[in-house]
Amino acid sequence: MKNTLLRLILLLGFLVGVNWLASIFFVRLDLTEDKRYSISDATKQLLNNLDKDIVINVYLSGEFPAGFERLESATRETLDEFKNYANGHLTINYSDPSQASNEEQRQKQYVNLVDRGLVPTNVFANEDGKRTEKIIFPGLIVQADTLSVPVQLLKGNNSSINGRKTSSPEEQLNQSYEGVEFEIASAIRLLDNQQQKKIGLVVSHTKISPARLSDLIASIQQNYDVFLDMNNPESYEGLDALVVLKPDSAFSEDEKYKLDQYVIGGGKALFFVDGSKVDSISLDGSYAQPLDLNLNDLFFKWGARINTNLVKDLNCAEILLNVGNMGDKPEIKPMSWRFFPLLNNFGPHPITRNLNAVYSRFLSTIDTVGGNSQIQKTPLIMTSRYTQLLNAPALVGYNEARKLPQPSEYTSGVKIGAVLLEGTFTSLFQNRILPSDPRATKFKATGNTGKVIICSDGDIIVNDYDYKRNAPLPLGYDRVTRQTFGNKDFVMHALDFMTDANGLISSRSKQIEIRALDKIQIQENRKFWQAINLLLPIALIAIFGALRYYFRVRKFG
Numbered sequence: 001m002k003n004t005l006l007r008l009i010l011l012l013g014f015l016v017g018v019n020w021l022a023s024i025f026f027v028r029l030d031l032t033e034d035k036r037y038s039i040s041d042a043t044k045q046l047l048n049n050l051d052k053d054i055v056i057n058v059y060l061s062g063e064f065p066a067g068f069e070r071l072e073s074a075t076r077e078t079l080d081e082f083k084n085y086a087n088g089h090l091t092i093n094y095s096d097p098s099q100a101s102n103e104e105q106r107q108k109q110y111v112n113l114v115d116r117g118l119v120p121t122n123v124f125a126n127e128d129g130k131r132t133e134k135i136i137f138p139g140l141i142v143q144a145d146t147l148s149v150p151v152q153l154l155k156g157n158n159s160s161i162n163g164r165k166t167s168s169p170e171e172q173l174n175q176s177y178e179g180v181e182f183e184i185a186s187a188i189r190l191l192d193n194q195q196q197k198k199i200g201l202v203v204s205h206t207k208i209s210p211a212r213l214s215d216l217i218a219s220i221q222q223n224y225d226v227f228l229d230m231n232n233p234e235s236y237e238g239l240d241a242l243v244v245l246k247p248d249s250a251f252s253e254d255e256k257y258k259l260d261q262y263v264i265g266g267g268k269a270l271f272f273v274d275g276s277k278v279d280s281i282s283l284d285g286s287y288a289q290p291l292d293l294n295l296n297d298l299f300f301k302w303g304a305r306i307n308t309n310l311v312k313d314l315n316c317a318e319i320l321l322n323v324g325n326m327g328d329k330p331e332i333k334p335m336s337w338r339f340f341p342l343l344n345n346f347g348p349h350p351i352t353r354n355l356n357a358v359y360s361r362f363l364s365t366i367d368t369v370g371g372n373s374q375i376q377k378t379p380l381i382m383t384s385r386y387t388q389l390l391n392a393p394a395l396v397g398y399n400e401a402r403k404l405p406q407p408s409e410y411t412s413g414v415k416i417g418a419v420l421l422e423g424t425f426t427s428l429f430q431n432r433i434l435p436s437d438p439r440a441t442k443f444k445a446t447g448n449t450g451k452v453i454i455c456s457d458g459d460i461i462v463n464d465y466d467y468k469r470n471a472p473l474p475l476g477y478d479r480v481t482r483q484t485f486g487n488k489d490f491v492m493h494a495l496d497f498m499t500d501a502n503g504l505i506s507s508r509s510k511q512i513e514i515r516a517l518d519k520i521q522i523q524e525n526r527k528f529w530q531a532i533n534l535l536l537p538i539a540l541i542a543i544f545g546a547l548r549y550y551f552r553v554r555k556f557g
Helices: 002-024 041-049 064-083 103-115 169-192 214-222 253-263 298-304 396-402 488-501 504-509 519-524 528-557
Strands: 054-058 090-092 121-127 130-136 137-143 146-152 196-202 225-228 242-245 268-272 286-289 305-307 309-313 316-326 329-343 364-367 376-382 389-391 395-396 417-426 444-457
Touching: 041 064, 041 169, 041 504, 054 064, 054 169, 064 090, 064 169, 137 169, 146 169, 169 504, 196 214, 214 225, 214 488, 242 488, 253 268, 253 309, 253 417, 253 444, 268 488, 298 305, 298 417, 298 444, 309 395, 329 396, 364 417, 389 395, 395 444, 444 488, 504 519
Parallel strands: 054 090, 196 225, 196 242, 242 268, 268 444, 309 329
Antiparallel strands: 054 137, 121 130, 137 146, 286 395, 305 364, 309 389, 316 329, 376 417, 417 444
């Protein structure tokens, strides 16, 4: 009796000691091959440094098909991991918007979530031969004090090109699964950001109206402090990143010098520029002309060259075109417009991972040049392999959309539309600044590590405009297909990569392999596997009980 009591006391003491140590030392092991239950060091640092209470309201909750259940599980697992590193500053609430006392209350909940920025999704499922439909909100709202940020969890590449989905529903859900950590962590960082980064916008060389740039500028203002270039005429020093928005007039030598010295000093710059200029288009056609912005030698020094040509791509958007008359009315049909490539070929980089296709207009090509080993060149966005190149001056006419393309003419292969340059740059003005020049005292021939992204289509950052409602449309929105492409995500991810010293965007590199089951085999052998799952555990328990009884009888009988 004493021995039994002593053992019980020792066992209780051991359990208390283990729990006490567990409360002091936090240890978790992720033994999965793809580290699906781990979060990045940058996310851990963000959560450890939280100085305000964050509330996350998750609305992806309830009964879903298997794919969405996997996304829901990933969200719960990620948030549980977040909570372990947040030092008590994180509160998580789960709710199902479809749960309501009556239909009127349910609709009010739906409207409230839509007004707060979440997008609903219709889910169809086949259960026991019956087709069911349900409205769900695959998202959450991150809140701190009176501020809140909606987070859409259903992301990934969901675009259609030439009527074909670029990713299957399973692939899109898996891409969303991979992006859960980044999407939630980005919202937390936005609310907890004590000192916003400074972004400069070069708009003094563009004739694009502010309304056509409004969606991008508004998105940047949500995350950064924005400064226009005319407010800082002397230099770009002090800016965390610089964005050059679709210039159509040449830069002076002094302005080019400012760009050069900003990058040499470790600056980060994004250029959205055209290689050819298309003023207006008619049915019969007009000529696109080469566009000289006086930046060619600067780009060449950095290791890239924008060509004065236009890309025609068989993977393209559509335009509405009058193809004839139906009775006394014009017949308007969507026609493939190969001068508007849909760019769905991305380089292996966190900026473009799981990115939706990018909508471009009158794209030119980029070549990487130079032998500077200190500059790393990474193609970010590329065309399909079915391309044709037209050197400017090039004839562009709407009637070209009526023609059936000949595949034998589209053999130019994959072309680069955006490239990332990283490393220690050398000044274009090296050996050109005389000692008597006032700029000589601050001139830098080489400097800190800089980053430059060059995109050969200025229209990527230009949003369309609805003149009937007198309101701008979202950046990347296509009126014909009513899809929203990944233009804005590309720019915002690029800025995030440029300005985030801790590397939170590295969490977008997470890759989780789809290990899909054979659906035909599941359907054919469903009853068998259901019986195995139901009866096997019972059989194992019965066998264990029988063996235990046998050995007890043999020992004590």
